[in-house]
Amino acid sequence: MEKLAVKYLGLSLRSPLIVSSCGLTSTLGYLKEAEDCGAGAVVLKSLFEEQINHHISALPTVQGYPEADDYISYYIKSHSVDEYLNLIKKAKAILTIPVIPSINCFSSEGWTGFAKNIQDAGADALEINVFFMPLDRKKTSADAEKIYFDLIEKLRKTVKIPIAIKIGFRFSNILHMINQFYLRRVEGVVMFNRYYEPDIDINKIDIVPAAVFSSDNERRYVLRWIAIASAQDLKIDISASTGVHSGTDAIRYILAGANSVQVCSVLYEKGIPYLKEMNRQLAEWMDKNKFGSINDFRGRLNWHNYKKPVVFERTQFMKYFSAID
Numbered sequence: 040m041e042k043l044a045v046k047y048l049g050l051s052l053r054s055p056l057i058v059s060s061c062g063l064t065s066t067l068g069y070l071k072e073a074e075d076c077g078a079g080a081v082v083l084k085s086l087f088e089e090q091i092n093h094h095i096s097a098l099p100t101v102q103g104y105p106e107a108d109d110y111i112s113y114y115i116k117s118h119s120v121d122e123y124l125n126l127i128k129k130a131k132a133i134l135t136i137p138v139i140p141s142i143n144c145f146s147s148e149g150w151t152g153f154a155k156n157i158q159d160a161g162a163d164a165l166e167i168n169v170f171f172m173p174l175d176r177k178k179t180s181a182d183a184e185k186i187y188f189d190l191i192e193k194l195r196k197t198v199k200i201p202i203a204i205k206i207g208f209r210f211s212n213i214l215h216m217i218n219q220f221y222l223r224r225v226e227g228v229v230m231f232n233r234y235y236e237p238d239i240d241i242n243k244i245d246i247v248p249a250a251v252f253s254s255d256n257e258r259r260y261v262l263r264w265i266a267i268a269s270a271q272d273l274k275i276d277i278s279a280s281t282g283v284h285s286g287t288d289a290i291r292y293i294l295a296g297a298n299s300v301q302v303c304s305v306l307y308e309k310g311i312p313y314l315k316e317m318n319r320q321l322a323e324w325m326d327k328n329k330f331g332s333i334n335d336f337r338g339r340l341n342w343h344n345y346k347k348p349v350v351f352e353r354t355q356f357m358k359y360f361s362a363i364d
């Protein structure tokens with residue numbers, strides 16, 4: 040459907056709906072299904088630096104042969120990367136929609152070389168999924184932020200394809216971070232990743248994983264920041280992630296200013312074909328409101344355009360702003 044077309048990271052997408060990085064973008068079969076069901080693009084499951092390193096460190100060492108250990112770790116690293124590069128090449132061969140690989144890295148050293156291989160494999164853009172757990176109380180926020188900036192600078196020097204950075208919302212000043220990404224020539228920011236979180240099971244008296252899948256309630260953490268970030272005078276695209284469970288949720292994020300909208304949990308719950316229904320809901324709402332293109336309404340309710348921008352600034356439930364006293 041022509042009218043759903045958008046630009047994201049300079050790429051032409053036939054729909055703003057992107058299947059976000061997860062298990063549903065880890066095989067060719069799923070990727071083809073996503074294209075057949077109307078996805079505008081796919082972000083491949085992340086290649087995790089930590090996972091590869093863990094895999095290597097869990098191996099028994101070869102007694103007396105340090106070179107053998109080096110060789111094995113080199114082999115595992117290159118094998119994991121080769122598998123990933125093959126997926127990119129095969130996906131590019133069979134899909135017409137953009138293919139965006141994702142790397143999760145925590146050290147800026149060494150890892151950036153893989154980004155170049157990803158570009159050479161034909162990727163349309165690169166998503167970097169970064170999060171550092173700040174566990175050292177002697178480090179400042181600026182120390183933690185610098186890790187992101189150093190990594191981006193290295194990646195920017197390494198690849199020419201567009202880069203989107205997928206971040207969490209736990210920064211003291213999200214706008215400062217986005218501004219710094221923009222100054223380092225990052226083309227897009229994905230707001231926000233939703234991480235693995237621990238919970239406590241009081242029956243087992245043990246730590247268990249918190250809910251793996253999101254609910255549409257979680258939109259509330261994201262919407263405000265998309266509305267505020269999209270109102271900045273910055274040439275950086277915004278892809279909304281977390282809590283998109285229907286076409287109407289996608290409409291909300293686009294009204295707030297998102298250029299594209301990423302979908303994950305709901306596709307695990309309802310299946311990849313649900314993308315068709317989401318595109319249908321989006322198109323139907325556009326027809327009803329006489330919007331001929333996504334740009335006709337994108338950002339209409341952002342911090343800059345909304346008649347009462349104060350609604351995005353308020354955080355406390357004060358009498359005059361909350362429906363409940």
Ligand SMILES: Cc1cc2nc3c(=O)[nH]c(=O)nc-3n(C[C@H](O)[C@H](O)[C@H](O)COP(=O)(O)O)c2cc1C
Pocket residue numbers: 059060061062084085086141168205231232233251252253254280281282283301302303304305
């Ligand atoms: C099972 C699962 C695996 C995921 N794997 C990745 C990943 O490899 N890389 C990544 O950047 N995000 C990953 N995510 C996060 C999703 O891409 C997405 O940002 C998050 O789930 C929020 O979107 P949602 O509300 O539509 O689920 C994963 C999420 C789930 C549920």
